[in-house]
Amino acid sequence: RDPSLKQANAGQSLPLQDVTVIGGGPAGVSSAIYSARKGLKVTVIADRFGGQVKDTMGIENLISVPKTTGPELVGNLAEHMKDYDITLKEHVRVESIEKGNIKTLTLSSGEQIKTKTIIVATGARWRELGVPGEKENIGNGVAYCPHCDGPFFKGKDVAVIGGGNSGIEAALDLAGIVKSVTVFEFMPTLKADQVLINQAEKRENVTIIKNAATKQIVAENGKVTAIEYQDRATDEVHSLPLAGVFVQIGLVPNSQFMKGVVDLTQHGEIVVDNKCKTSEPGIFAAGDVTTVPYKQIVISMGEGAKASLSAFEYLLAHEVEDEAESQAA
Ligand SMILES: Cc1cc2nc3c(=O)[nH]c(=O)nc-3n(C[C@H](O)[C@H](O)[C@H](O)COP(=O)(O)OP(=O)(O)OC[C@H]3O[C@@H](n4cnc5c(N)ncnc54)[C@H](O)[C@@H]3O)c2cc1C
Structure with a gap:
């Protein structure tokens, strides 16, 4: 310095x-x-x-x-x-x-x-998820601030982790820019205010997956390509291809x-x-x-x-x- x-x-x-x-x-x-x-x-x-x-x-x-x-x-x-x-x-x-x-x-x-x-x-x-692939890919697909990084994902598929007010607000914010937003909530119900949930449910390009544990953020050639999550009811692990993951857990x-x-x-x-x-x-x-x-x-x-x-x-x-x-x- x-x-x-x-x-x-x-x-x-x-x-x-x-x-x-x-x-x-x-x-x-x-x-x-x-x-x-x-x-x-x-x-x-x-x-x-x-x-x-x-x-x-x-x-x-x-x-x-x-x-x-x-x-x-x-x-x-x-x-x-x-x-x-x-x-x-x-x-x-x-x-x-x-x-x-x-x-x-x-x-x-x-x-x-x-x-x-x-x-x-x-x-x-920002509170981190603590899953493999998160820290390594900050700035290459893993983001925390939708106001800051949302426009970098224009026309792409992204996920928001966290179904509290900030997660649902982030999903609404991103829905106007990106192709699709999938919100992952760990618990069986969303914690966000009902008025925000109603708005998110009205958006065609917003999907909400509840009772899901994020397992891993997958990257290829230095760019995020997918997220792996576990359905906590069935224990089945799924993979969703996407370009960005916004972590909104506090x-x-x-x-x-x-x-x-x-x-x-x-x-x-x-x-x-x-x-x-x-x-x-x-x-x-x-x-x-x-x-x-x-x-x-x-x-x-x-x-x-x-x-x-x-x-x-x-x-x-x-x-x-x-x-x-x-x-x-
Ligand atoms: C990855 C990322 C991307 C972002 N992108 C954007 C963007 O594009 N546009 C935008 O507007 N915002 C962005 N933000 C948010 C923005 O960086 C913050 O809003 C801003 O930096 C907050 O400034 P601050 O001075 O309040 O705190 P900080 O930037 O957090 O600075 C805090 C300071 O306090 C020091 N400190 C903490 N505790 C102590 C202590 N006990 N003793 C001495 N020093 C201490 C730290 O070392 C640091 O110097 C981004 C944030 C992140 C993490």
Whole structure:
């Protein structure tokens, strides 16, 4: 990565920060740049700079950039950050947060950072099926995001794994683009809302197979060609030829370390209001880790900007108290 970004060595202690951003994906980078442009002292802590973007091959929905790739976008994020005085700590994780007017973050390296505000932008990860052929074929037929990858399967046969709301919504979304969608649900009944099920049942190119366990995703010459599934009532294994498999069995927010620090939903998303404020004063959150709907790059970038403007507003309102406290420290 670019050596000209101000890299802080693990172990080297930093002065009190105005804003500490946890996460180096689109939301985190956007928060950091917006904060630095306000003249604030900013540190970014990123376990893996680039986040999910690093795992993405084709990106065609970042408005104003007709086509890019994940690695190219990660390079541009780093390049843009380099224009500002931002400290970046990579390959370390935030393990815990001590609340207070001045907050303390403890990193996996043992280092502690004191900060006036925190922006949590730790993203999420798609829950994987864990069957043979899944991991190996991500980007070659195995996909997780219908908004992102649906158009790559125009006119082809695809499957959606998961019959919850996100699975049925994905099937409806894909039905307008692809030739056919087969939805596989593990249980004997679908978990999605009836209104969505009714819509899916009306589509001629959507088939729903219930009580089916996905066994394997088959690929030839580096491209997905079929799915093997087992009818759980008869134990018979079937093979369905197709070009793509969309796994829709849940998105897991990276928020475990925030338990007890801010309010989370039962699914682990950080609850934010429309200014990216969490339940804890001075702690903001942005992007896929939050309750904001539709997990997308452009949305994460916008939310990151919003979180930093809220943090700036908070700092202005708390300027006097903070100064008094830091002088006492
Ligand atoms: C395969 C794939 C393809 C996709 N394609 C598209 C697409 O074409 N278009 C689109 O708009 N969206 C796409 N998405 C979704 C998009 O990538 C996400 O919506 C977006 O990256 C979310 O940004 P974020 O900054 O909120 O989180 P992330 O990108 O998940 O970044 C999270 C960051 O936090 C760090 N982190 C996590 N926990 C800690 C911790 N405890 N301490 C320190 N750092 C931590 C991570 O290392 C990472 O740097 C795709 C996603 C995937 C997986």
